[in-house]
Amino acid sequence: MSLLSTEGLTVRIAGRTLLDGIDLDIDAGELIGLIGPNGAGKSTLIKALVGLVAHQGRVLYRGRPITRLSRGERARALSYLSQENQVQWPIRVEELVELGRFPHRMGWSDRWMGGQAASAAEADRSAVERALRAADVWDLRSRRVDRLSGGERARARLARVLAVEAPVLLADEPVAALDPRHQLEVMALLRSHCRAGGGAVVVLHDLTLASRFCDRLLLLHHGRRIAAGEVQSVLSMQNLSSVYGIEALFGRHDGQDYVVPWTSASSGERKA
Amino acid sequence: MTSTPVVVRETTADAPRMARSRLLTLGLFCLLLALSLASLGFGAAPLSWAEVLGGLFGLGSEQHRLIVTEIRLPRVLLAWLLGAALGMSGAALQGLLRNPLAEPGLLGISSSAGLGAVLALYCGLTALSIWALPVSAMMAALLATLLLYGLTRGGASNLTLILAGIALSSLAGALTSLALNLAPNPASLQDIVLWLLGSIADRSLADVRLVLPFVLLGLGLLLAAAPALTLLSLGEGEASSLGVHLSRVRALIIGGSALSVGACVSVTGTIGFVGLVVPHLLRGLVGHRPGALLLPSAIGGAVLVLAADLLIRLLDTPRELMLGVVTALVGAPFFMALVLKSRGGML
Numbered sequence: 001m002s003l004l005s006t007e008g009l010t011v012r013i014a015g016r017t018l019l020d021g022i023d024l025d026i027d028a029g030e031l032i033g034l035i036g037p038n039g040a041g042k043s044t045l046i047k048a049l050v051g052l053v054a055h056q057g058r059v060l061y062r063g064r065p066i067t068r069l070s071r072g073e074r075a076r077a078l079s080y081l082s083q084e085n086q087v088q089w090p091i092r093v094e095e096l097v098e099l100g101r102f103p104h105r106m107g108w109s110d111r112w113m114g115g116q117a118a119s120a121a122e123a124d125r126s127a128v129e130r131a132l133r134a135a136d137v138w139d140l141r142s143r144r145v146d147r148l149s150g151g152e153r154a155r156a157r158l159a160r161v162l163a164v165e166a167p168v169l170l171a172d173e174p175v176a177a178l179d180p181r182h183q184l185e186v187m188a189l190l191r192s193h194c195r196a197g198g199g200a201v202v203v204l205h206d207l208t209l210a211s212r213f214c215d216r217l218l219l220l221h222h223g224r225r226i227a228a229g230e231v232q233s234v235l236s237m238q239n240l241s242s243v244y245g246i247e248a249l250f251g252r253h254d255g256q257d258y259v260v261p262w263t264s265a266s267s268g269e270r271k272a
Numbered sequence: 273m274t275s276t277p278v279v280v281r282e283t284t285a286d287a288p289r290m291a292r293s294r295l296l297t298l299g300l301f302c303l304l305l306a307l308s309l310a311s312l313g314f315g316a317a318p319l320s321w322a323e324v325l326g327g328l329f330g331l332g333s334e335q336h337r338l339i340v341t342e343i344r345l346p347r348v349l350l351a352w353l354l355g356a357a358l359g360m361s362g363a364a365l366q367g368l369l370r371n372p373l374a375e376p377g378l379l380g381i382s383s384s385a386g387l388g389a390v391l392a393l394y395c396g397l398t399a400l401s402i403w404a405l406p407v408s409a410m411m412a413a414l415l416a417t418l419l420l421y422g423l424t425r426g427g428a429s430n431l432t433l434i435l436a437g438i439a440l441s442s443l444a445g446a447l448t449s450l451a452l453n454l455a456p457n458p459a460s461l462q463d464i465v466l467w468l469l470g471s472i473a474d475r476s477l478a479d480v481r482l483v484l485p486f487v488l489l490g491l492g493l494l495l496a497a498a499p500a501l502t503l504l505s506l507g508e509g510e511a512s513s514l515g516v517h518l519s520r521v522r523a524l525i526i527g528g529s530a531l532s533v534g535a536c537v538s539v540t541g542t543i544g545f546v547g548l549v550v551p552h553l554l555r556g557l558v559g560h561r562p563g564a565l566l567l568p569s570a571i572g573g574a575v576l577v578l579a580a581d582l583l584i585r586l587l588d589t590p591r592e593l594m595l596g597v598v599t600a601l602v603g604a605p606f607f608m609a610l611v612l613k614s615r616g617g618m619l
Binding site: 047050051052071072074075078079080081082084086087088089090091092095096099100102103144160164 | 370499502503504505506507509510512513514515517559560561562
């Protein structure tokens with residue numbers, strides 16, 4: 001049984017169809033890359049998976065419709081990282097990451113007495129520490145989030161998402177603000193989450209990273225599925241030119257194929 | 273990328289932070305008690321501390337008891353309730369709207385309650401029963417809340433909420449002006465204006481009893497939203513993905529603010545800026561966590577209102593200054609400073 005799957009997932013908002021009949025299966029152990037030009041419906045798909053936008057069709061978690069899960073069950077199953085790299089109040093990194101433990105302590109007293117519950121259980125503490133270390137923000141844990149660089153903040157937010165310790169990670173452009181080293185580390189981290197038996201759907205604009213790290217890709221355009229499956233078949237020369245309007249270089253290193261976007265199809269240097 | 277859970281207790285600053293948050297609450301509470309005692313002891317009739325305490329606990333003479341419990345105590349208790357309602361509502365609304373400039377007045381609840389009171393004064397209902405004014409004000413606050421809820425029902429955004437609040441308070445303001453414009457005689461005009469300025473002087477324990485259940489219920493609703501407020505630091509999408517029920521949180525906070533502030537305004541008149549200033553002064557002291565800010569803001573609000581009221585009595589001006597005037601005089605420059613500061617960077 002798939003970890004997470006969709007059947008004919010369709011999202012219409014104010015008469016506009018943002019997603020049109022998407023079928024997707026995410027198996028345990030798989031890192032799925034979600035790619036497509038701006039406005040293709042990538043973020044909408046992620047939000048529909050988390051249950052943030054009303055949808056038709058079905059989203060199933062381990063075979064159960066997510067609409068039948070309780071809020072707590074859903075929050076423990078799916079961990080979501082949004083696109084905005086912002087935290088509203090200047091709280092400290094550690095406090096930010098602790099918020100990820102909320103779904104695990106939704107007991108009566110916690111819900112009523114405050115999310116700042118005094119004694120986070122030992123399990124929560126070690127989960128928070130694991131997340132801080134995994135996202136390489138352990139040393140920043142006492143800093144205020146407004147005093148971090150964009151990249152540091154992105155990693156702190158990723159640590160918050162990891163602290164949920166949910167089987168499925170849904171990340172909307174997790175590497176957009178990062179320098180190359182941290183991009184590679186974050187992608188490796190997501191992949192190791194999957195290798196450990198989890199699953200992840202990651203929105204990416206960087207096709208090179210997508211080809212390097214993802215097990216399968218889903219290419220969206222105008223809310224429709226253009227291609228899905230193995231990296232090589234999705235990132236074909238034909239798809240890249242018809243969807244993105246670009247030409248790319250294809251290479252192979254250490255038995256792995258990679259793609260480097262090279263020129264826009266309309267530009268004059270296409271013969272270069 | 274180790275996964276060995278070492279002992280974290282020493283490395284996280286959790287314990288001292290909690291202690292500091294509690295210490296702040298405790299400190300504010302002590303300050304509140306001290307101010308309350310000062311307020312009970314200070315007045316036209318010179319009473320010794322023993323006489324004040326005796327009167328408070330019913331041990332002294334009947335005359336002292338009357339002065340302390342019938343004249344001075346209602347003033348102190350109303351300051352507590354009003355300050356708590358304004359302070360906590362302000363903190364909750366700032367957290368919900370994720371905007372440091374939000375306050376209860378923004379939702380139009382205060383001005384609607386004010387309109388209800390003005391209508392009662394205008395129509396002369398106050399001559400019929402002492403309950404006419406507060407009940408009329410509370411009904412208006414309730415009506416405004418329902419209207420606000422109707423306008424923002426079904427997943428409306430925070431911007432919609434703010435706009436609806438502004439529309440509501442402009443409407444209430446316009447109707448209040450109309451009542452002033454058409455006021456039948458100078459006496460009722462003066463009644464209306466004096467009431468609008470806001471005061472906690474010359475109120476009775478009956479007023480306190482009328483307001484108390486609504487304020488307590490309102491504060492309870494607001495406290496129930498505390499954990500969700502902290503999670504909202506992540507933005508609505510991520511908070512919702514962690515199990516926060518957004519529309520329920522919004523209903524709790526609108527309802528809680530309307531109940532507590534609406535009830536107070538029905539007895540004290542409109543008093544501004546407390547809900548804006550207090551959460552601001554205290555936010556840094558609780559590490560900017562919106563959920564942890566609620567309780568200190570309630571106590572801090574009570575401290576501020578009581579201090580302002582005490583100041584009014586100490587100043588001994590030829591005509592006693594109105595509480596709403598003093599809070600506005602202190603609050604408005606603070607607001608301007610805030611605007612200047614917020615231009616400079618985040619918050």
